[in-house]
Amino acid sequence: xxxxxxxxPGSPGPAVCEWSAPLNIKYxxxxxDLTGETACVLENPPATVGELLEVLSARYGTPFRRAAxxxxxxxxFLVLLVNGRNVRHTGGRTTPLREQDExxxxxxxxxx
Amino acid sequence: xxGWTGTxxxxxxxxxxxxxxxxxxxxxxxxxxxRGLGGRILTDEVDxxxxxxxxxxxxxxxxxxxTGTFAPSAGRFNVITKSPLNGTIAASNSGGTxxxxxxxxxxxxxxxxxxxxxxxxxxxxxxxxxxxxxSGLWGLNAHDATDAVRELTDEDAKVAxxxxxxxxxxxxxxxxxxMHRAAGRTGVGAVMGSKNLxxxxxVGTGSxxxxxxxxxKAAVMKARGKIQAHPVGGAGxxxxxxxxxxxxxxxTGALPTRNFQDGYFPxxxxxxxxxxxxxxxxxxxxxxxxxxxxxxxTKVDNPEYAGIxxxxxxxxxxxxxxxxxxxxxxxxxxxxxxxxxxxxxxxACASTIACAxxxxxxxxxxxxxxxxIDLRWGDAHAMVEMVxxxxxxxxxGKRLAEGSYRLADSVGHPELSMTVKKQEMPAxxxxxxxxIGLNYATNNRGGCHVRGYTIAVxxxxxxxxxxxxxxxxKAGLGIAFQNLTAALDSSGACLFSTFxxxxxxxxxxxxxxxxxxxxxEEFVKIGERIWNNERMWNLDNxxxxxxxxxxxxxxxxxILTGPSKGxxxxxxxxxxxxxxxxxxxxxxxxxxxxxxxxxL
Amino acid sequence: xxxxxxxHPDKCTGCRNCELACxxxxxxxxxxxxxxxxxxxxxxxxxxxxxxxxxxxxxxxVRVCPTGAMRHSSDTPNLVEYDEATCIGCKMCVVACPFGxxxxxxxxxxxxxxxxxxxxxxxxxxxxxxxxxxxxxGEQIRARKKAYASKFKxxxxxxx
Numbered sequence: 001x002x003x004x005x006x007x008x009p010g011s012p013g014p015a016v017c018e019w020s021a022p023l024n025i026k027y028x029x030x031x032x033d034l035t036g037e038t039a040c041v042l043e044n045p046p047a048t049v050g051e052l053l054e055v056l057s058a059r060y061g062t063p064f065r066r067a068a069x070x071x072x073x074x075x076x077f078l079v080l081l082v083n084g085r086n087v088r089h090t091g092g093r094t095t096p097l098r099e100q101d102e103x104x105x106x107x108x109x110x111x112x
Numbered sequence: 113x114x115g116w117t118g119t120x121x122x123x124x125x126x127x128x129x130x131x132x133x134x135x136x137x138x139x140x141x142x143x144x145x146x147r148g149l150g151g152r153i154l155t156d157e158v159d160x161x162x163x164x165x166x167x168x169x170x171x172x173x174x175x176x177x178x179t180g181t182f183a184p185s186a187g188r189f190n191v192i193t194k195s196p197l198n199g200t201i202a203a204s205n206s207g208g209t210x211x212x213x214x215x216x217x218x219x220x221x222x223x224x225x226x227x228x229x230x231x232x233x234x235x236x237x238x239x240x241x242x243x244x245x246x247s248g249l250w251g252l253n254a255h256d257a258t259d260a261v262r263e264l265t266d267e268d269a270k271v272a273x274x275x276x277x278x279x280x281x282x283x284x285x286x287x288x289x290x291m292h293r294a295a296g297r298t299g300v301g302a303v304m305g306s307k308n309l310x311x312x313x314x315v316g317t318g319s320x321x322x323x324x325x326x327x328x329k330a331a332v333m334k335a336r337g338k339i340q341a342h343p344v345g346g347a348g349x350x351x352x353x354x355x356x357x358x359x360x361x362x363x364t365g366a367l368p369t370r371n372f373q374d375g376y377f378p379x380x381x382x383x384x385x386x387x388x389x390x391x392x393x394x395x396x397x398x399x400x401x402x403x404x405x406x407x408x409x410t411k412v413d414n415p416e417y418a419g420i421x422x423x424x425x426x427x428x429x430x431x432x433x434x435x436x437x438x439x440x441x442x443x444x445x446x447x448x449x450x451x452x453x454x455x456x457x458x459x460a461c462a463s464t465i466a467c468a469x470x471x472x473x474x475x476x477x478x479x480x481x482x483x484x485i486d487l488r489w490g491d492a493h494a495m496v497e498m499v500x501x502x503x504x505x506x507x508x509g510k511r512l513a514e515g516s517y518r519l520a521d522s523v524g525h526p527e528l529s530m531t532v533k534k535q536e537m538p539a540x541x542x543x544x545x546x547x548i549g550l551n552y553a554t555n556n557r558g559g560c561h562v563r564g565y566t567i568a569v570x571x572x573x574x575x576x577x578x579x580x581x582x583x584x585x586k587a588g589l590g591i592a593f594q595n596l597t598a599a600l601d602s603s604g605a606c607l608f609s610t611f612x613x614x615x616x617x618x619x620x621x622x623x624x625x626x627x628x629x630x631x632x633e634e635f636v637k638i639g640e641r642i643w644n645n646e647r648m649w650n651l652d653n654x655x656x657x658x659x660x661x662x663x664x665x666x667x668x669x670x671i672l673t674g675p676s677k678g679x680x681x682x683x684x685x686x687x688x689x690x691x692x693x694x695x696x697x698x699x700x701x702x703x704x705x706x707x708x709x710x711x712l
Numbered sequence: 713x714x715x716x717x718x719x720h721p722d723k724c725t726g727c728r729n730c731e732l733a734c735x736x737x738x739x740x741x742x743x744x745x746x747x748x749x750x751x752x753x754x755x756x757x758x759x760x761x762x763x764x765x766x767x768x769x770x771x772x773x774v775r776v777c778p779t780g781a782m783r784h785s786s787d788t789p790n791l792v793e794y795d796e797a798t799c800i801g802c803k804m805c806v807v808a809c810p811f812g813x814x815x816x817x818x819x820x821x822x823x824x825x826x827x828x829x830x831x832x833x834x835x836x837x838x839x840x841x842x843x844x845x846x847x848x849x850g851e852q853i854r855a856r857k858k859a860y861a862s863k864f865k866x867x868x869x870x871x872x
Binding site for chain 2: 722725726727728729732733736739740741742743744745746753755756757758759838840841
C-alpha cells in the first residue's frame with residue numbers, strides 16, 4: 001500500500017474504502033467485481049480523470065487498468081460520468097475533477 | 113428458394129379454411145420479411161379505416177429470412193396487425209423459438225383473417241393445419257394454456273398464446289410465446305382475442321436452406337466473433353441482463369421517476385441488474401440461435417411474492433420501480449411474472465399504474481374509483497394488486513387495461529398520461545437525453561424506444577458517442593437508427609446484435625443466405641422504405657405532425673433533481689430538421705419524390 | 713490422448729446453436745431432423761439440456777447392429793463409428809440405445825448419431841456458453857471439480 005496518496009494502512013477489505021475526503025466514486029456492473037466495492041471516497045483528488053484512473057488502476061490492479069484504458073487513451077468501452085456528464089463530452093481524460101464531484105464508473109452496458 | 117420458404121399460409125377463421133399461397137417474392141426482396149413484409153401485406157390488404165378489433169383486421173405472424181439459421185442472435189419473428197390501441201401498424205417483435213418453428217413448418221408468413229365463431233386454437237404441423245376447439249382453454253393464463261395446448265398437440269410444440277388480458281381485449285394485451293417471451297406492445301393480444309383465437313401451436317420438420325453455404329458460414333463466424341468481442345454482446349448482457357441500465361440511466365439523471373415527474377430515483381440501485389444478479393438470478397437464458405443470452409431465469413423466495421419465471425427486463429424494472437416510486441425488487445419481479453401469466457405489455461401496465469398513482473395523489477381518482485385501494489407512490493403491495501386486477505379485467509382493472517391515455521382522459525387530465533400517440537413511453541427521460549425524445553415523437557407506433565434506439569450512442573457510447581444534452585446532430589442520428597433498425601427488424605435479427613455488428617455484416621449474411629445481393633446501402637434503404645410505408649398508413653389514419661410531439665411535461669417542466677436537473681426536451685429544435693432530412697414536407701408528409709425513390 | 717464430448721447442462725441457455733451447427737455440418741441447411749444433438753428445455757424451471765451420443769465403450773447399438781455399420785472405431789478412441797454404406801436401415805440401434813441418442817432420419821435415410829465431426833465437433837465451436845466441451849480424459853471434469861475446490865480455498869482463507 002506504500003506510495004499511494006492519502007491511504008491509511010489498516011485492515012483489509014471494508015465494503016467502502018475510506019481514503020479520506022470528498023471525491024465520491026461509485027462502481028457499477030463489472031466494475032463492482034473488479035474492485036470488490038460498490039463505492040469509494042477519495043481525499044485530495046487528482047486534478048483530472050486520467051490521473052484518477054491511474055490511481056485507481058494502481059489500487060485495483062491490471063484487470064481494472066485493462067477495463068479503464070486502451071493504451072494511453074480511455075477505453076472505448078468505459079463509460080465514466082462526472083456529475084452525470086459523460087467525460088467523453090467534457091474533455092476525456094483531461095476532464096478536471098473537484099472536491100465533492102460525483103464520479104460513476106461503468107463498463108459499456110446495454111439493454112432495451 | 114433460400115432463406116425464405118416461399119410459402120405463405122392464409123387462415124380464414126370465419127369459414128375455418130386454410131390456404132397455402134406462394135409468398136410474393138418481389139415484395140419479399142423489397143421488404144425482407146417480418147416487420148417489413150408483414151407491414152406491406154397489411155397495408156395492401158387491410159383498409160386503414162378498419163376497426164382493429166373487428167374481423168376485418170388481419171393478424172400476421174412473420175419470421176424473417178435469418179430465422180431458423182445460425183445467423184447470430186437472429187431467431188426472431190413479428191406479429192403485425194392494425195393496433196387497437198392507436199391505429200398504427202403494430203409490428204410487435206418477439207424472440208424465443210416460435211419463429212424458427214414456423215420456418216421449419218415451411219412458412220414465411222401466417223396471415224390470420226376474420227373471426228372464429230367460437231374460441232379456437234390453431235395447430236400446424238408442417239402442411240397439416242387444423243383449427244380446434246379451445247373452449248377448455250379459454251380463461252387459462254398463458255403458462256397453463258401453453259402446457260394444455262401441448263398436451264393436446266405435441267409435447268414439444270412451440271406455442272404462442274394470449275392470457276386473460278387478450279381474452280378481455282385489454283389494449284395492453286400481448287401475445288406470449290414459450291411462456292416468457294412476448295410480442296408485447298401496441299395491443300396485438302387484444303386483436304388475437306377479438307378473433308376468438310386462444311393459441312397457435314406449431315411443429316416443423318422442414319428445412320431452411322442456404323444459397324451459398326461457404327460464404328454464409330464465413331460471414332456468420334465473422335459476425336459471431338465481433339459480437340463476442342464486444343463487452344456488451346460478449347459478456348455484459350449475459351452477466352447482468354438488460355436491467356443493468358437502471359443505474360446508468362439514473363446516474364445520467366434520465367431515469368423517469370414517478371410518472372416522469374422527475375429523472376432521478378435515489379434508491380434505484382436496489383432494482384438494477386446488479387441487485388437482480390445477486391438476489392434473484394438462477395441462470396441466463398437465450399432465444400433461438402442467440403449468442404448473447406440476455407434472458408434472466410429468476411426466482412423470488414420472499415413468500416409474499418414467491419415464484420420462478422423470467423425477467424424482469426429493464427423496462428419492467430423501471431416501470432414497476434422508479435416510475436411508481438418503488439424500490440422493492442421482489443414486488444417488481446412478481447409484477448413481471450403476473451404480466452407474463454396474464455399476457456400484458458409490462459411497459460403499458462407499469463406506466464398506466466404510475467399514471468393512476470399520480471391521478472390518485474392529485475385527487476383526480478378516489479378510493480371509490482380504485483376499489484378501496486390507496487394508490488400511492490412507492491406502495492409495492494398496491495402496485496402488485498393493480499397488476500392482478502388489470503390482468504383479470506376486474507373492477508378498477510378494467511379501466512387500467514385500457515392504458516394510461518384513456519384512463520387519464522376519462523378524468524379530464526390526458527396531459528398526465530406519459531404517452532405519445534397513446535402508447536406509453538419507455539424508460540428514458542427525454543429531458544435528460546434529447547435524441548430519444550425525437551424518436552419517441554416520430555416513432556411510427558407511438559412511444560417506443562427500440563425502433564430508434566439512439567440511447568446506444570447518446571448514453572452508452574456504442575461505436576460513437578454524442579452528448580445526450582445537445583440537440584445538434586440528433587435528427588440525422590435518429591433517422592440512421594430508425595432506418596437500419598427497420599431493416600434489421602425485418603430480417604429476424606435481434607437488436608442486441610448491433611452491439612458488435614451493423615448493417616455491413618447483416619447485408620453480407622443476408623446476401624449469402626438468400627442469394628439475393630444486398631449492399632449495406634440497399635439494406636438501409638429497405639429500412640427507409642419500411643419506415644415511410646408505416647408513416648403513410650399513419651397519415652391515412654388521420655395522424656398529423658401535431659401528433660409528432662411529447663407530453664407537455666417533458667417540453668415545459670424541468671427535471672426536479674439529480675444530474676439532469678433543470679432540463680427539458682427541445683423537440684422543436686430537432687423536428688424540422690428531421691422532416692427535412694427524411695425528405696418530408698414541413699407537415700411531415702413524405703414528398704412524391706421521396707415516395708418514388710422508395711417505390712412506394 | 714482420447715477426447716470426450718462433455719455436456720455442462722448448468723451452462724446451457726437453450727439457444728440451440730449446437731443443433732444448428734450440427735445440421736449445417738451434415739447438410740449445409742438447417743433442419744431439425746438432421747441434427748445429432750438435441751436440446752430439451754423445461755420452460756417453467758428455465759432449464760435446458762443438450763443430449764448426444766455418449767460413445768459408449770460397450771455400446772448397445774454396436775452389439776445389436778447386424779451388419780457392423782455401427783462399430784467401435786479401431787483408430788479413434790471414444791468413438792462409435794457409423795458407416796452409412798453398410799447400414800441397412802433396420803433401426804435396431806435406435807431401439808437399443810437406452811438414452812435415445814440414435815434416431816432414424818427418414819428424409820436422409822440414415823441414422824442420426826453424433827460422430828464428433830471427425831474430431832472437431834461443430835457444436836462445441838458454436839456453443840456460446842461453454843455448455844459443450846471436447847476435452848481430454850480427466851480434463852473434462854476439471855473445471856467443475858476446480859470450481860468446487862475453490863470454495864474450500866475461500867472458506868479456509870477467511871479462517872485465520
